Amino acid sequence: MEPDLGLLLNAIVSGLLLGGFYALATMGLTIAFGMLDVVNIAHPTFIILGAFATYLLSMQTGLDPVLACIILLPLFFLFGRYFYDLYYRLFERRGDSAISGLAFFFGILFVFEVSLSMLFGPEQRQIDVPYAWTSFSIGLVDFPLRMVVPCLLALAAFAAITAFFRFTFIGRAVAAVGQDEEALRFVGINPLRIKRLAFGLSLLMAGLAGGGLLLIQPVDPWSGHTFIGRVFAICILGGLASMRGTLVAALLFGVLENMTATYIGPAWSPAVAFGLLLLTLAVRPQGLFAR
Amino acid sequence: MLSEVISPHLAAGRNPALAGARRFYAGVAAVTLGIFLAFHWVGSEYLWFSSYVVLQYVVLATAWNILGGYAGYVNFGSAAFFAVGSYTTVLLYKLGIPSLPLMILAAGGVSGLLGLGMGYLTLRLRGAYFSIATLCLAVLLQTIITNWDFLGGSRGAYIIRPDVSGFFASYVEVLFAVILGLAAGSVCLARIIEKSKLGYGLAAIRDDEIAAEASGVPTLRLKLVATTVSGALMGMAGAPMPYYATFVEPASAFGLSYAVNAMAMPLIGGLKTWLGPVIGALILGSVQQVATVTISSALNLLLVGLLLIAFLILAPQGIMGLLRRRGGRPS
Numbered sequence: 264m265e266p267d268l269g270l271l272l273n274a275i276v277s278g279l280l281l282g283g284f285y286a287l288a289t290m291g292l293t294i295a296f297g298m299l300d301v302v303n304i305a306h307p308t309f310i311i312l313g314a315f316a317t318y319l320l321s322m323q324t325g326l327d328p329v330l331a332c333i334i335l336l337p338l339f340f341l342f343g344r345y346f347y348d349l350y351y352r353l354f355e356r357r358g359d360s361a362i363s364g365l366a367f368f369f370g371i372l373f374v375f376e377v378s379l380s381m382l383f384g385p386e387q388r389q390i391d392v393p394y395a396w397t398s399f400s401i402g403l404v405d406f407p408l409r410m411v412v413p414c415l416l417a418l419a420a421f422a423a424i425t426a427f428f429r430f431t432f433i434g435r436a437v438a439a440v441g442q443d444e445e446a447l448r449f450v451g452i453n454p455l456r457i458k459r460l461a462f463g464l465s466l467l468m469a470g471l472a473g474g475g476l477l478l479i480q481p482v483d484p485w486s487g488h489t490f491i492g493r494v495f496a497i498c499i500l501g502g503l504a505s506m507r508g509t510l511v512a513a514l515l516f517g518v519l520e521n522m523t524a525t526y527i528g529p530a531w532s533p534a535v536a537f538g539l540l541l542l543t544l545a546v547r548p549q550g551l552f553a554r
Numbered sequence: 555m556l557s558e559v560i561s562p563h564l565a566a567g568r569n570p571a572l573a574g575a576r577r578f579y580a581g582v583a584a585v586t587l588g589i590f591l592a593f594h595w596v597g598s599e600y601l602w603f604s605s606y607v608v609l610q611y612v613v614l615a616t617a618w619n620i621l622g623g624y625a626g627y628v629n630f631g632s633a634a635f636f637a638v639g640s641y642t643t644v645l646l647y648k649l650g651i652p653s654l655p656l657m658i659l660a661a662g663g664v665s666g667l668l669g670l671g672m673g674y675l676t677l678r679l680r681g682a683y684f685s686i687a688t689l690c691l692a693v694l695l696q697t698i699i700t701n702w703d704f705l706g707g708s709r710g711a712y713i714i715r716p717d718v719s720g721f722f723a724s725y726v727e728v729l730f731a732v733i734l735g736l737a738a739g740s741v742c743l744a745r746i747i748e749k750s751k752l753g754y755g756l757a758a759i760r761d762d763e764i765a766a767e768a769s770g771v772p773t774l775r776l777k778l779v780a781t782t783v784s785g786a787l788m789g790m791a792g793a794p795m796p797y798y799a800t801f802v803e804p805a806s807a808f809g810l811s812y813a814v815n816a817m818a819m820p821l822i823g824g825l826k827t828w829l830g831p832v833i834g835a836l837i838l839g840s841v842q843q844v845a846t847v848t849i850s851s852a853l854n855l856l857l858v859g860l861l862l863i864a865f866l867i868l869a870p871q872g873i874m875g876l877l878r879r880r881g882g883r884p885s
Binding site for chain 1: 630683
């Protein structure tokens, strides 16, 4: 029994660590899709973009990838802010954002992936940091640092963003803009300004997730595909606009996926995302944690 | 007079709609036959080979348009339906039933069922959920096929083309004729849907689904018919592919380029009519064939993506919209 218990505990703990990273990857989408109603299907591609930017800066300067990623965050924020401006001008204001908006993000996904693979080639990139392959263990359970660091990043980002939404005026405005734009106008805030800020925040989170991803696995320009299903499944499962829901759903999802990989086979773990997504959509489309 | 009252079909000559339909079918038959004979007369292997890809995109774009253009539901998973069609062919081939007509029918059946199931689970929700689910479906099916050793797994599967004799110069010409027939058939089907009650119902869904539902349009049923037909056509487009390439592997069969092209072509051509995807597929398909030979295949994918975005921004109504504006009729 002893080794089996160890296997189970390890599967759960590494599932939780993985889930932490999934939360990091999804929180940005929760802002864009859940709060702003922007179906940003290219979110995982922006994560990959973040990973490549982090890789480049870290390789050029020899900085730790986590540090390099944090240095790049303002750039991601600005990119998101101006990207939303563009999207808003071109599609949302015109009113026919449904088909064209979706197709636009799909086109963006495709263009960025092809450009990345043309610029950097199709090979996988990874950064060797000294702590990446060390791990500490408590009892039977191993904690590999390359999973622990992204998870800690996720928890820090979660704490920061939750505090921002709860305790600052602007943060509350961001949380409110998806619910009632008119009400925002009444208290004298320009909803467009808030949405720009929120989308900037969304891409900032994508960039941070990119840095985390670089620690976890080698990244190639097409790595984003397997995350599309995951992040949307988690976002919907978490009740769309709730950060806490996203975190809980991501942890649950990580454990479920890791159990599948351990007990059925790693090749089948992408099926978890799809199965869970379809199940959620068919049975409880408002998500597990809807208000 | 009496016959006109009892059965309007007998008086087809005087009914403008039916006369139009007749002219349309005659036109499609003439163009199809004309292309086939002209190409046979030229007898160029390369011409058949490259036209095959363009015609395959005509089928794929027309299929996408039945759901995306008529009903306004965006399918990101065209590659999945297409690949399932290809792999149905591989399955039948491995089972020792190498009959292309049967394979095309089976592929249509399997992909149609897939579309029906997909739609049944997601179409009750807002449109975006359907789109996300189709994208995930592609990832899931690719996982299944990659793990399915009987179909070649990740290494891929080889197909040996049968010999031909008689009228056809080579098997490539046979495949060309098959895909030409499929293209003609799907264009006719698209026009039939467009002009039927189903088409008007789908248009009502596209314009305002809640209003359509409220005025008695059976929205879910119409959408399910559309996903099934659209999926089946995509599968049929993929069925001859293994014979064309003589080799199939999951990474290329599920390639994102099919999904992007299937969507970009109708969007560039124009969404609301059967002609839009045909124009889009002919232009974009030919440009890509030329660009693949003269520039590079990676760059031509980038070109498709950029053209898609450019058209979305500058000409949301597509080429048909531009033509209409030129003709003085604002859309």
